[in-house]
Amino acid sequence: MSHRNARLTVHGRRLLVDRVCSGRPVAHVAAEMGISRPTAHKWLRRWRSEGESGLIDRSSRPHRTPHRTSAAIEARICRLRQDRKLGPARLGPVLGMPASTVHRVLTRHGLNRLAFLDRPTGRLIRRYEREHPGELIHIDVKKLGRIPDGGGHRTLGRQAGRATRSNAGFDYVHSAVDDHSRLAYSEIHPDEKVTTCAGFLTRAAAFFHRQGITRIERVLTDNAWAYRKGLAWKNALADLGATGKLTRPYRPQTNGKVERFNRTLADEWAYQRPYTSNTERTAALADFIHTYNHHRCHTALGGCIDHERC
Structure with a gap:
Protein backbone atom coordinates (compact mmCIF):
# COMPACT_ATOMS: atom_id res chain seq x y z
CA MET A 1 0.00 0.00 0.00
CA SER A 2 1.36 3.45 -0.93
CA HIS A 3 1.76 6.31 1.47
CA ARG A 4 -1.55 8.18 1.59
CA ASN A 5 0.09 11.44 0.41
CA ALA A 6 2.17 9.87 -2.35
CA ARG A 7 1.49 11.24 -5.82
CA LEU A 8 1.98 7.83 -7.43
CA THR A 9 0.77 4.44 -6.26
CA VAL A 10 2.72 1.28 -7.08
CA LEU A 15 3.11 3.03 -15.66
CA LEU A 16 5.96 5.51 -15.29
CA VAL A 17 8.54 2.77 -15.92
CA ASP A 18 6.59 1.35 -18.89
CA ARG A 19 6.26 4.74 -20.57
CA VAL A 20 9.93 5.61 -20.14
CA CYS A 21 11.01 2.16 -21.33
CA SER A 22 8.89 2.64 -24.46
CA GLY A 23 11.31 5.40 -25.49
CA ARG A 24 9.61 8.54 -24.22
CA PRO A 25 11.66 11.25 -22.47
CA VAL A 26 11.61 11.16 -18.67
CA ALA A 27 10.75 14.88 -18.48
CA HIS A 28 7.65 14.41 -20.64
CA VAL A 29 6.40 11.41 -18.67
CA ALA A 30 7.02 13.16 -15.35
CA ALA A 31 5.06 16.24 -16.48
CA GLU A 32 2.00 14.28 -17.59
CA MET A 33 1.97 12.27 -14.35
CA GLY A 34 2.28 15.38 -12.17
CA ILE A 35 5.64 14.61 -10.57
CA SER A 36 9.09 16.18 -10.70
CA ARG A 37 11.91 14.85 -12.84
CA PRO A 38 14.05 13.95 -9.79
CA THR A 39 11.16 11.87 -8.45
CA ALA A 40 10.76 10.11 -11.79
CA HIS A 41 14.49 9.35 -11.95
CA LYS A 42 14.38 8.06 -8.36
CA TRP A 43 11.76 5.41 -9.20
CA LEU A 44 13.56 4.50 -12.39
CA ARG A 45 16.83 3.98 -10.50
CA ARG A 46 15.11 1.79 -7.93
CA TRP A 47 13.39 -0.25 -10.63
CA ARG A 48 16.65 -0.80 -12.54
CA SER A 49 18.54 -1.87 -9.43
CA GLU A 50 15.82 -3.84 -7.57
CA GLY A 51 13.12 -4.68 -10.09
CA GLU A 52 9.44 -4.66 -9.05
CA SER A 53 10.31 -4.62 -5.34
CA GLY A 54 12.00 -1.26 -5.84
CA LEU A 55 8.63 0.35 -6.64
CA ILE A 56 7.23 -0.38 -3.18
CA ASP A 57 7.28 2.32 -0.48
CA ARG A 58 9.98 2.21 2.15
CA SER A 59 9.88 3.34 5.73
CA SER A 60 11.09 6.91 6.25
CA ARG A 61 12.35 6.09 9.75
CA PRO A 62 16.08 6.92 10.07
CA HIS A 63 18.52 4.12 10.83
CA ARG A 64 19.77 5.96 13.91
CA ALA A 72 16.67 7.45 31.65
CA ILE A 73 15.08 10.84 30.96
CA GLU A 74 12.11 9.21 29.23
CA ALA A 75 11.60 7.02 32.29
CA ARG A 76 11.66 10.10 34.53
CA ILE A 77 9.09 11.87 32.33
CA CYS A 78 6.79 8.85 32.49
CA ARG A 79 7.21 8.53 36.24
CA LEU A 80 6.33 12.20 36.84
CA ARG A 81 3.34 11.90 34.53
CA GLN A 82 2.00 8.91 36.46
CA ASP A 83 2.78 10.32 39.90
CA ARG A 84 1.71 13.95 39.48
CA LYS A 85 -0.72 13.74 36.50
CA LEU A 86 0.77 16.90 34.98
CA GLY A 87 0.67 17.82 31.30
CA PRO A 88 3.63 18.62 29.00
CA ALA A 89 3.34 22.38 29.59
CA ARG A 90 3.95 21.90 33.33
CA LEU A 91 6.33 18.96 33.13
CA GLY A 92 8.60 20.82 30.70
CA PRO A 93 9.77 23.54 33.17
CA VAL A 94 10.19 20.94 35.93
CA LEU A 95 12.53 18.90 33.73
CA GLY A 96 14.10 21.84 31.90
CA MET A 97 12.87 20.51 28.56
CA PRO A 98 10.60 21.85 25.81
CA ALA A 99 6.94 20.91 26.24
CA SER A 100 6.91 19.51 22.69
CA THR A 101 9.66 17.01 23.59
CA VAL A 102 7.79 15.94 26.71
CA HIS A 103 4.64 15.46 24.65
CA ARG A 104 6.43 13.27 22.10
CA VAL A 105 7.83 11.09 24.87
CA LEU A 106 4.40 10.72 26.50
CA THR A 107 2.85 9.83 23.16
CA ARG A 108 5.57 7.25 22.50
CA HIS A 109 4.74 5.53 25.79
CA GLY A 110 0.96 5.85 25.49
CA LEU A 111 0.66 8.35 28.35
CA ASN A 112 -0.39 11.41 26.36
CA ARG A 113 -4.02 11.18 27.52
CA LEU A 114 -4.99 11.18 31.15
CA ALA A 115 -8.00 9.06 30.23
CA PHE A 116 -5.50 6.24 29.60
CA LEU A 117 -4.37 6.36 33.25
CA ASP A 118 -5.97 5.03 36.39
CA ARG A 119 -6.15 8.20 38.53
CA PRO A 120 -5.47 6.65 41.97
CA THR A 121 -2.51 4.49 40.92
CA GLY A 122 -1.26 6.17 37.75
CA ARG A 123 -1.14 2.82 35.96
CA LEU A 124 -1.73 2.70 32.22
CA ILE A 125 -5.13 1.28 31.34
CA ARG A 126 -7.08 0.97 28.09
CA ARG A 127 -10.67 1.90 28.79
CA TYR A 128 -11.65 1.59 25.18
CA GLU A 129 -10.68 -2.10 25.06
CA ARG A 130 -12.59 -5.00 26.56
CA GLU A 131 -10.82 -7.21 29.07
CA HIS A 132 -11.11 -10.55 27.30
CA PRO A 133 -11.93 -11.94 23.83
CA GLY A 134 -15.61 -12.45 23.09
CA GLU A 135 -16.81 -9.81 25.53
CA LEU A 136 -17.80 -7.55 22.63
CA ILE A 137 -17.91 -8.18 18.87
CA HIS A 138 -18.22 -5.25 16.45
CA ILE A 139 -20.18 -5.90 13.22
CA ASP A 140 -20.65 -3.68 10.19
CA VAL A 141 -21.23 -3.83 6.41
CA LYS A 142 -18.99 -2.22 3.78
CA LYS A 143 -20.63 -1.49 0.41
CA LEU A 144 -18.39 -1.86 -2.66
CA GLY A 145 -19.15 -1.43 -6.35
CA ARG A 146 -18.72 -4.64 -8.34
CA ILE A 147 -15.92 -4.82 -10.91
CA PRO A 148 -17.03 -5.59 -14.49
CA ASP A 149 -15.26 -8.38 -16.39
CA GLY A 150 -12.15 -6.94 -17.96
CA GLY A 151 -11.68 -4.39 -15.19
CA GLY A 152 -13.11 -1.05 -14.15
CA HIS A 153 -11.71 2.47 -14.17
CA ARG A 154 -8.72 1.53 -12.00
CA THR A 155 -7.55 -0.89 -14.69
CA LEU A 156 -8.79 0.74 -17.90
CA GLY A 157 -8.61 4.40 -16.92
CA ARG A 158 -11.36 6.81 -15.90
CA GLN A 159 -12.89 7.39 -19.32
CA ALA A 160 -12.81 3.77 -20.49
CA GLY A 161 -14.04 2.51 -17.12
CA ARG A 162 -17.22 4.58 -17.24
CA ALA A 163 -18.57 2.57 -20.15
CA THR A 164 -18.18 -0.72 -18.27
CA ARG A 165 -19.56 0.09 -14.87
CA SER A 166 -23.25 0.60 -15.67
CA ASN A 167 -25.56 -1.81 -13.83
CA ALA A 168 -22.61 -3.57 -12.24
CA GLY A 169 -24.32 -3.52 -8.85
CA PHE A 170 -22.75 -3.75 -5.40
CA ASP A 171 -21.10 -6.23 -3.08
CA TYR A 172 -21.82 -6.06 0.65
CA VAL A 173 -18.83 -7.04 2.78
CA HIS A 174 -20.05 -8.15 6.22
CA SER A 175 -17.29 -7.96 8.85
CA ALA A 176 -16.98 -8.89 12.53
CA VAL A 177 -14.08 -7.73 14.74
CA ASP A 178 -13.37 -8.85 18.30
CA ASP A 179 -12.92 -5.81 20.54
CA HIS A 180 -10.06 -7.22 22.62
CA SER A 181 -7.95 -9.18 20.15
CA ARG A 182 -8.92 -7.43 16.86
CA LEU A 183 -9.47 -10.88 15.33
CA ALA A 184 -11.54 -10.30 12.18
CA TYR A 185 -13.88 -12.29 9.96
CA SER A 186 -15.49 -11.16 6.68
CA GLU A 187 -17.84 -12.49 4.03
CA ILE A 188 -19.12 -11.02 0.76
CA HIS A 189 -22.87 -11.12 0.08
CA VAL A 194 -32.05 -9.77 7.86
CA THR A 195 -31.49 -13.41 6.92
CA THR A 196 -28.09 -12.57 5.42
CA CYS A 197 -26.99 -10.71 8.53
CA ALA A 198 -28.24 -13.49 10.82
CA GLY A 199 -26.46 -16.18 8.84
CA PHE A 200 -23.26 -14.16 8.86
CA LEU A 201 -23.41 -13.78 12.65
CA THR A 202 -23.78 -17.54 13.09
CA ARG A 203 -20.81 -18.30 10.82
CA ALA A 204 -18.71 -15.54 12.41
CA ALA A 205 -19.38 -17.04 15.85
CA ALA A 206 -18.27 -20.44 14.56
CA PHE A 207 -15.07 -18.89 13.21
CA PHE A 208 -14.30 -17.20 16.53
CA HIS A 209 -15.01 -20.49 18.33
CA ARG A 210 -12.41 -22.25 16.16
CA GLN A 211 -9.91 -19.55 17.11
CA GLY A 212 -10.47 -20.09 20.84
CA ILE A 213 -13.19 -17.50 21.53
CA THR A 214 -15.78 -19.94 22.82
CA ARG A 215 -18.44 -17.46 23.95
CA ILE A 216 -19.70 -14.15 22.55
CA GLU A 217 -21.30 -11.98 25.20
CA ASN A 235 -32.96 -15.40 17.05
CA ALA A 236 -29.32 -15.71 16.03
CA LEU A 237 -28.30 -13.64 19.07
CA ALA A 238 -30.46 -15.80 21.30
CA ASP A 239 -28.91 -19.00 19.93
CA LEU A 240 -25.48 -17.65 20.84
CA GLY A 241 -26.60 -16.41 24.24
CA ALA A 242 -25.38 -12.93 23.26
CA THR A 243 -26.90 -9.50 23.84
CA GLY A 244 -27.38 -7.08 20.96
CA LYS A 245 -26.14 -3.53 21.42
CA LEU A 246 -26.80 -0.58 19.08
CA THR A 247 -24.63 2.48 18.53
CA ALA A 266 -10.39 -1.02 1.44
CA ASP A 267 -6.71 0.01 1.47
CA GLU A 268 -5.12 -3.42 1.72
CA TRP A 269 -7.61 -5.55 -0.21
CA ALA A 270 -10.38 -3.85 -2.22
CA TYR A 271 -8.23 -1.06 -3.70
CA GLN A 272 -4.82 -2.61 -3.12
CA ARG A 273 -4.32 -3.37 -6.83
CA PRO A 274 -6.32 -3.05 -10.05
CA TYR A 275 -8.45 -6.21 -10.33
CA THR A 276 -9.65 -7.35 -13.74
CA SER A 277 -12.91 -8.91 -12.49
CA ASN A 278 -15.15 -9.07 -9.46
CA THR A 279 -14.34 -12.77 -9.07
CA GLU A 280 -10.64 -12.00 -8.81
CA ARG A 281 -11.22 -9.46 -6.04
CA THR A 282 -13.56 -11.81 -4.18
CA ALA A 283 -11.00 -14.62 -4.30
CA ALA A 284 -8.34 -12.33 -2.81
CA LEU A 285 -10.37 -11.68 0.36
CA ALA A 286 -9.45 -14.97 2.07
CA ASP A 287 -5.72 -14.28 1.75
CA PHE A 288 -6.17 -10.76 3.14
CA ILE A 289 -8.12 -12.02 6.17
CA HIS A 290 -5.48 -14.66 6.87
CA THR A 291 -2.70 -12.06 6.64
CA TYR A 292 -4.62 -9.62 8.82
CA ASN A 293 -5.25 -12.20 11.54
CA HIS A 294 -1.97 -14.12 11.55
CA HIS A 295 0.81 -11.97 10.09
CA ARG A 296 -0.10 -8.28 10.22
CA CYS A 297 1.08 -6.36 13.29
CA HIS A 298 -1.31 -3.83 14.88
CA THR A 299 -0.19 -0.56 16.44
CA ALA A 300 -3.29 -0.56 18.68
CA LEU A 301 -2.03 -3.81 20.19
CA GLY A 302 1.52 -2.60 20.71
CA GLY A 303 2.80 -4.36 17.59
CA CYS A 304 1.22 -7.72 18.44
CA ILE A 305 -0.67 -9.98 16.07
CA ASP A 306 -4.33 -10.71 16.79
CA HIS A 307 -4.08 -14.39 17.72
CA GLU A 308 -1.20 -13.67 20.13
CA ARG A 309 -3.69 -11.97 22.46
CA CYS A 310 -6.46 -14.60 22.42
Whole structure:
Protein backbone atom coordinates (compact mmCIF):
# COMPACT_ATOMS: atom_id res chain seq x y z
CA MET A 1 0.00 0.00 0.00
CA SER A 2 1.36 3.45 -0.93
CA HIS A 3 1.76 6.31 1.47
CA ARG A 4 -1.55 8.18 1.59
CA ASN A 5 0.09 11.44 0.41
CA ALA A 6 2.17 9.87 -2.35
CA ARG A 7 1.49 11.24 -5.82
CA LEU A 8 1.98 7.83 -7.43
CA THR A 9 0.77 4.44 -6.26
CA VAL A 10 2.72 1.28 -7.08
CA HIS A 11 0.53 0.93 -10.17
CA GLY A 12 1.37 4.50 -11.20
CA ARG A 13 5.09 3.81 -10.80
CA ARG A 14 4.77 0.80 -13.07
CA LEU A 15 3.11 3.03 -15.66
CA LEU A 16 5.96 5.51 -15.29
CA VAL A 17 8.54 2.77 -15.92
CA ASP A 18 6.59 1.35 -18.89
CA ARG A 19 6.26 4.74 -20.57
CA VAL A 20 9.93 5.61 -20.14
CA CYS A 21 11.01 2.16 -21.33
CA SER A 22 8.89 2.64 -24.46
CA GLY A 23 11.31 5.40 -25.49
CA ARG A 24 9.61 8.54 -24.22
CA PRO A 25 11.66 11.25 -22.47
CA VAL A 26 11.61 11.16 -18.67
CA ALA A 27 10.75 14.88 -18.48
CA HIS A 28 7.65 14.41 -20.64
CA VAL A 29 6.40 11.41 -18.67
CA ALA A 30 7.02 13.16 -15.35
CA ALA A 31 5.06 16.24 -16.48
CA GLU A 32 2.00 14.28 -17.59
CA MET A 33 1.97 12.27 -14.35
CA GLY A 34 2.28 15.38 -12.17
CA ILE A 35 5.64 14.61 -10.57
CA SER A 36 9.09 16.18 -10.70
CA ARG A 37 11.91 14.85 -12.84
CA PRO A 38 14.05 13.95 -9.79
CA THR A 39 11.16 11.87 -8.45
CA ALA A 40 10.76 10.11 -11.79
CA HIS A 41 14.49 9.35 -11.95
CA LYS A 42 14.38 8.06 -8.36
CA TRP A 43 11.76 5.41 -9.20
CA LEU A 44 13.56 4.50 -12.39
CA ARG A 45 16.83 3.98 -10.50
CA ARG A 46 15.11 1.79 -7.93
CA TRP A 47 13.39 -0.25 -10.63
CA ARG A 48 16.65 -0.80 -12.54
CA SER A 49 18.54 -1.87 -9.43
CA GLU A 50 15.82 -3.84 -7.57
CA GLY A 51 13.12 -4.68 -10.09
CA GLU A 52 9.44 -4.66 -9.05
CA SER A 53 10.31 -4.62 -5.34
CA GLY A 54 12.00 -1.26 -5.84
CA LEU A 55 8.63 0.35 -6.64
CA ILE A 56 7.23 -0.38 -3.18
CA ASP A 57 7.28 2.32 -0.48
CA ARG A 58 9.98 2.21 2.15
CA SER A 59 9.88 3.34 5.73
CA SER A 60 11.09 6.91 6.25
CA ARG A 61 12.35 6.09 9.75
CA PRO A 62 16.08 6.92 10.07
CA HIS A 63 18.52 4.12 10.83
CA ARG A 64 19.77 5.96 13.91
CA THR A 65 18.62 8.97 15.95
CA PRO A 66 21.62 10.25 17.95
CA HIS A 67 19.70 13.19 19.43
CA ARG A 68 16.78 11.16 20.76
CA THR A 69 15.96 11.64 24.43
CA SER A 70 17.81 9.10 26.58
CA ALA A 71 15.96 6.17 28.12
CA ALA A 72 16.67 7.45 31.65
CA ILE A 73 15.08 10.84 30.96
CA GLU A 74 12.11 9.21 29.23
CA ALA A 75 11.60 7.02 32.29
CA ARG A 76 11.66 10.10 34.53
CA ILE A 77 9.09 11.87 32.33
CA CYS A 78 6.79 8.85 32.49
CA ARG A 79 7.21 8.53 36.24
CA LEU A 80 6.33 12.20 36.84
CA ARG A 81 3.34 11.90 34.53
CA GLN A 82 2.00 8.91 36.46
CA ASP A 83 2.78 10.32 39.90
CA ARG A 84 1.71 13.95 39.48
CA LYS A 85 -0.72 13.74 36.50
CA LEU A 86 0.77 16.90 34.98
CA GLY A 87 0.67 17.82 31.30
CA PRO A 88 3.63 18.62 29.00
CA ALA A 89 3.34 22.38 29.59
CA ARG A 90 3.95 21.90 33.33
CA LEU A 91 6.33 18.96 33.13
CA GLY A 92 8.60 20.82 30.70
CA PRO A 93 9.77 23.54 33.17
CA VAL A 94 10.19 20.94 35.93
CA LEU A 95 12.53 18.90 33.73
CA GLY A 96 14.10 21.84 31.90
CA MET A 97 12.87 20.51 28.56
CA PRO A 98 10.60 21.85 25.81
CA ALA A 99 6.94 20.91 26.24
CA SER A 100 6.91 19.51 22.69
CA THR A 101 9.66 17.01 23.59
CA VAL A 102 7.79 15.94 26.71
CA HIS A 103 4.64 15.46 24.65
CA ARG A 104 6.43 13.27 22.10
CA VAL A 105 7.83 11.09 24.87
CA LEU A 106 4.40 10.72 26.50
CA THR A 107 2.85 9.83 23.16
CA ARG A 108 5.57 7.25 22.50
CA HIS A 109 4.74 5.53 25.79
CA GLY A 110 0.96 5.85 25.49
CA LEU A 111 0.66 8.35 28.35
CA ASN A 112 -0.39 11.41 26.36
CA ARG A 113 -4.02 11.18 27.52
CA LEU A 114 -4.99 11.18 31.15
CA ALA A 115 -8.00 9.06 30.23
CA PHE A 116 -5.50 6.24 29.60
CA LEU A 117 -4.37 6.36 33.25
CA ASP A 118 -5.97 5.03 36.39
CA ARG A 119 -6.15 8.20 38.53
CA PRO A 120 -5.47 6.65 41.97
CA THR A 121 -2.51 4.49 40.92
CA GLY A 122 -1.26 6.17 37.75
CA ARG A 123 -1.14 2.82 35.96
CA LEU A 124 -1.73 2.70 32.22
CA ILE A 125 -5.13 1.28 31.34
CA ARG A 126 -7.08 0.97 28.09
CA ARG A 127 -10.67 1.90 28.79
CA TYR A 128 -11.65 1.59 25.18
CA GLU A 129 -10.68 -2.10 25.06
CA ARG A 130 -12.59 -5.00 26.56
CA GLU A 131 -10.82 -7.21 29.07
CA HIS A 132 -11.11 -10.55 27.30
CA PRO A 133 -11.93 -11.94 23.83
CA GLY A 134 -15.61 -12.45 23.09
CA GLU A 135 -16.81 -9.81 25.53
CA LEU A 136 -17.80 -7.55 22.63
CA ILE A 137 -17.91 -8.18 18.87
CA HIS A 138 -18.22 -5.25 16.45
CA ILE A 139 -20.18 -5.90 13.22
CA ASP A 140 -20.65 -3.68 10.19
CA VAL A 141 -21.23 -3.83 6.41
CA LYS A 142 -18.99 -2.22 3.78
CA LYS A 143 -20.63 -1.49 0.41
CA LEU A 144 -18.39 -1.86 -2.66
CA GLY A 145 -19.15 -1.43 -6.35
CA ARG A 146 -18.72 -4.64 -8.34
CA ILE A 147 -15.92 -4.82 -10.91
CA PRO A 148 -17.03 -5.59 -14.49
CA ASP A 149 -15.26 -8.38 -16.39
CA GLY A 150 -12.15 -6.94 -17.96
CA GLY A 151 -11.68 -4.39 -15.19
CA GLY A 152 -13.11 -1.05 -14.15
CA HIS A 153 -11.71 2.47 -14.17
CA ARG A 154 -8.72 1.53 -12.00
CA THR A 155 -7.55 -0.89 -14.69
CA LEU A 156 -8.79 0.74 -17.90
CA GLY A 157 -8.61 4.40 -16.92
CA ARG A 158 -11.36 6.81 -15.90
CA GLN A 159 -12.89 7.39 -19.32
CA ALA A 160 -12.81 3.77 -20.49
CA GLY A 161 -14.04 2.51 -17.12
CA ARG A 162 -17.22 4.58 -17.24
CA ALA A 163 -18.57 2.57 -20.15
CA THR A 164 -18.18 -0.72 -18.27
CA ARG A 165 -19.56 0.09 -14.87
CA SER A 166 -23.25 0.60 -15.67
CA ASN A 167 -25.56 -1.81 -13.83
CA ALA A 168 -22.61 -3.57 -12.24
CA GLY A 169 -24.32 -3.52 -8.85
CA PHE A 170 -22.75 -3.75 -5.40
CA ASP A 171 -21.10 -6.23 -3.08
CA TYR A 172 -21.82 -6.06 0.65
CA VAL A 173 -18.83 -7.04 2.78
CA HIS A 174 -20.05 -8.15 6.22
CA SER A 175 -17.29 -7.96 8.85
CA ALA A 176 -16.98 -8.89 12.53
CA VAL A 177 -14.08 -7.73 14.74
CA ASP A 178 -13.37 -8.85 18.30
CA ASP A 179 -12.92 -5.81 20.54
CA HIS A 180 -10.06 -7.22 22.62
CA SER A 181 -7.95 -9.18 20.15
CA ARG A 182 -8.92 -7.43 16.86
CA LEU A 183 -9.47 -10.88 15.33
CA ALA A 184 -11.54 -10.30 12.18
CA TYR A 185 -13.88 -12.29 9.96
CA SER A 186 -15.49 -11.16 6.68
CA GLU A 187 -17.84 -12.49 4.03
CA ILE A 188 -19.12 -11.02 0.76
CA HIS A 189 -22.87 -11.12 0.08
CA PRO A 190 -25.21 -9.57 -2.51
CA ASP A 191 -27.31 -7.77 0.14
CA GLU A 192 -27.64 -6.82 3.81
CA LYS A 193 -31.06 -8.32 4.50
CA VAL A 194 -32.05 -9.77 7.86
CA THR A 195 -31.49 -13.41 6.92
CA THR A 196 -28.09 -12.57 5.42
CA CYS A 197 -26.99 -10.71 8.53
CA ALA A 198 -28.24 -13.49 10.82
CA GLY A 199 -26.46 -16.18 8.84
CA PHE A 200 -23.26 -14.16 8.86
CA LEU A 201 -23.41 -13.78 12.65
CA THR A 202 -23.78 -17.54 13.09
CA ARG A 203 -20.81 -18.30 10.82
CA ALA A 204 -18.71 -15.54 12.41
CA ALA A 205 -19.38 -17.04 15.85
CA ALA A 206 -18.27 -20.44 14.56
CA PHE A 207 -15.07 -18.89 13.21
CA PHE A 208 -14.30 -17.20 16.53
CA HIS A 209 -15.01 -20.49 18.33
CA ARG A 210 -12.41 -22.25 16.16
CA GLN A 211 -9.91 -19.55 17.11
CA GLY A 212 -10.47 -20.09 20.84
CA ILE A 213 -13.19 -17.50 21.53
CA THR A 214 -15.78 -19.94 22.82
CA ARG A 215 -18.44 -17.46 23.95
CA ILE A 216 -19.70 -14.15 22.55
CA GLU A 217 -21.30 -11.98 25.20
CA ARG A 218 -22.35 -8.85 23.28
CA VAL A 219 -22.60 -7.80 19.64
CA LEU A 220 -22.36 -4.11 18.70
CA THR A 221 -23.92 -2.90 15.42
CA ASP A 222 -25.24 0.28 13.87
CA ASN A 223 -28.96 1.10 13.68
CA ALA A 224 -29.77 -0.65 10.40
CA TRP A 225 -33.27 -2.13 10.26
CA ALA A 226 -31.94 -5.70 10.14
CA TYR A 227 -30.22 -5.22 13.50
CA ARG A 228 -33.03 -3.26 15.16
CA LYS A 229 -36.13 -5.14 14.04
CA GLY A 230 -35.08 -8.35 12.31
CA LEU A 231 -36.47 -11.47 14.00
CA ALA A 232 -33.86 -13.72 12.37
CA TRP A 233 -31.11 -11.49 13.79
CA LYS A 234 -32.62 -11.63 17.29
CA ASN A 235 -32.96 -15.40 17.05
CA ALA A 236 -29.32 -15.71 16.03
CA LEU A 237 -28.30 -13.64 19.07
CA ALA A 238 -30.46 -15.80 21.30
CA ASP A 239 -28.91 -19.00 19.93
CA LEU A 240 -25.48 -17.65 20.84
CA GLY A 241 -26.60 -16.41 24.24
CA ALA A 242 -25.38 -12.93 23.26
CA THR A 243 -26.90 -9.50 23.84
CA GLY A 244 -27.38 -7.08 20.96
CA LYS A 245 -26.14 -3.53 21.42
CA LEU A 246 -26.80 -0.58 19.08
CA THR A 247 -24.63 2.48 18.53
CA ARG A 248 -25.90 5.99 19.07
CA PRO A 249 -27.70 7.25 15.92
CA TYR A 250 -25.36 9.14 13.57
CA ARG A 251 -22.41 8.23 15.77
CA PRO A 252 -20.24 5.71 13.83
CA GLN A 253 -17.32 6.35 16.22
CA THR A 254 -19.10 4.10 18.72
CA ASN A 255 -18.43 1.19 16.37
CA GLY A 256 -14.98 2.53 15.60
CA LYS A 257 -13.00 -0.71 15.62
CA VAL A 258 -14.90 -2.30 12.76
CA GLU A 259 -15.15 1.08 10.98
CA ARG A 260 -11.33 1.28 11.11
CA PHE A 261 -11.16 -2.31 9.89
CA ASN A 262 -13.32 -1.31 6.91
CA ARG A 263 -10.73 1.30 5.99
CA THR A 264 -7.94 -1.27 6.22
CA LEU A 265 -10.09 -3.63 4.18
CA ALA A 266 -10.39 -1.02 1.44
CA ASP A 267 -6.71 0.01 1.47
CA GLU A 268 -5.12 -3.42 1.72
CA TRP A 269 -7.61 -5.55 -0.21
CA ALA A 270 -10.38 -3.85 -2.22
CA TYR A 271 -8.23 -1.06 -3.70
CA GLN A 272 -4.82 -2.61 -3.12
CA ARG A 273 -4.32 -3.37 -6.83
CA PRO A 274 -6.32 -3.05 -10.05
CA TYR A 275 -8.45 -6.21 -10.33
CA THR A 276 -9.65 -7.35 -13.74
CA SER A 277 -12.91 -8.91 -12.49
CA ASN A 278 -15.15 -9.07 -9.46
CA THR A 279 -14.34 -12.77 -9.07
CA GLU A 280 -10.64 -12.00 -8.81
CA ARG A 281 -11.22 -9.46 -6.04
CA THR A 282 -13.56 -11.81 -4.18
CA ALA A 283 -11.00 -14.62 -4.30
CA ALA A 284 -8.34 -12.33 -2.81
CA LEU A 285 -10.37 -11.68 0.36
CA ALA A 286 -9.45 -14.97 2.07
CA ASP A 287 -5.72 -14.28 1.75
CA PHE A 288 -6.17 -10.76 3.14
CA ILE A 289 -8.12 -12.02 6.17
CA HIS A 290 -5.48 -14.66 6.87
CA THR A 291 -2.70 -12.06 6.64
CA TYR A 292 -4.62 -9.62 8.82
CA ASN A 293 -5.25 -12.20 11.54
CA HIS A 294 -1.97 -14.12 11.55
CA HIS A 295 0.81 -11.97 10.09
CA ARG A 296 -0.10 -8.28 10.22
CA CYS A 297 1.08 -6.36 13.29
CA HIS A 298 -1.31 -3.83 14.88
CA THR A 299 -0.19 -0.56 16.44
CA ALA A 300 -3.29 -0.56 18.68
CA LEU A 301 -2.03 -3.81 20.19
CA GLY A 302 1.52 -2.60 20.71
CA GLY A 303 2.80 -4.36 17.59
CA CYS A 304 1.22 -7.72 18.44
CA ILE A 305 -0.67 -9.98 16.07
CA ASP A 306 -4.33 -10.71 16.79
CA HIS A 307 -4.08 -14.39 17.72
CA GLU A 308 -1.20 -13.67 20.13
CA ARG A 309 -3.69 -11.97 22.46
CA CYS A 310 -6.46 -14.60 22.42
